[in-house]
Amino acid sequence: xxDDVTGGNDERDQRAExxxxxxxxxxxxxxxxxxxxxxxxxxxxxxxxxPGPVTIGGSQVTGLHAxxxxxxxxxxxxxxxxxxxxxxxxxxxxxxxxxxxxxxxAVRIETDRLxxxxxxxxxxxxxxxxxxxxxxxxxxxxxxxxxxNSRILVHLGPLNSQAxxxxxxxxxAAFGAGVGVALAIGxxxxxxxx
Numbered sequence: 001x002x003d004d005v006t007g008g009n010d011e012r013d014q015r016a017e018x019x020x021x022x023x024x025x026x027x028x029x030x031x032x033x034x035x036x037x038x039x040x041x042x043x044x045x046x047x048x049x050x051p052g053p054v055t056i057g058g059s060q061v062t063g064l065h066a067x068x069x070x071x072x073x074x075x076x077x078x079x080x081x082x083x084x085x086x087x088x089x090x091x092x093x094x095x096x097x098x099x100x101x102x103x104x105x106a107v108r109i110e111t112d113r114l115x116x117x118x119x120x121x122x123x124x125x126x127x128x129x130x131x132x133x134x135x136x137x138x139x140x141x142x143x144x145x146x147x148x149n150s151r152i153l154v155h156l157g158p159l160n161s162q163a164x165x166x167x168x169x170x171x172x173a174a175f176g177a178g179v180g181v182a183l184a185i186g187x188x189x190x191x192x193x194x
């Protein structure tokens with residue numbers, strides 16, 4: 001009985017050495033009555049420099065340089081292009097002339113024009129930015145328009161809408177001055193006691 005067990009392994013090792021991958025896969029496969037479910041393939045990781053338009057869906061991209069990029073249901077670490085459309089995707093760093101986000105998230109966007117709808121962005125540096133039903137951490141832009149249900153935490157520059165950010169440049173300066181005065185008074189009182 002021991003010869004049958006070791007013989008099977010030797011046979012599989014010989015097939016692996018000769019390069020017969022189908023035989024090795026068949027030897028490693030579960031029995032036909034087994035209920036093992038095949039696992040989904042891992043997402044594709046791509047790093048590319050493309051001279052023309054690029055469309056990516058359902059993958060993970062580490063770095064992409066293109067004239068135009070349309071990305072759907074994907075994750076992008078770094079993207080540089082003239083025009084970028086993100087739909088149901090996430091991006092860490094985007095540098096582009098024109099960016100359009102829909103149901104997406106981004107960590108940092110540097111662009112001339114940005115339109116974000118139902119999206120979340122941590123930081124934006126833009127010449128023009130428009131947000132509709134979006135949440136933004138900080139924005140540096142001379143021209144910002146807030147649509148319905150949009151919120152900006154910190155904004156540097158003029159705001160072209162009725163809604164105000166949680167912290168503007170003026171309120172941040174006033175808060176900093178208030179904290180400075182409070183610390184100076186507190187330290188002087190503690191200095192007299194000691």
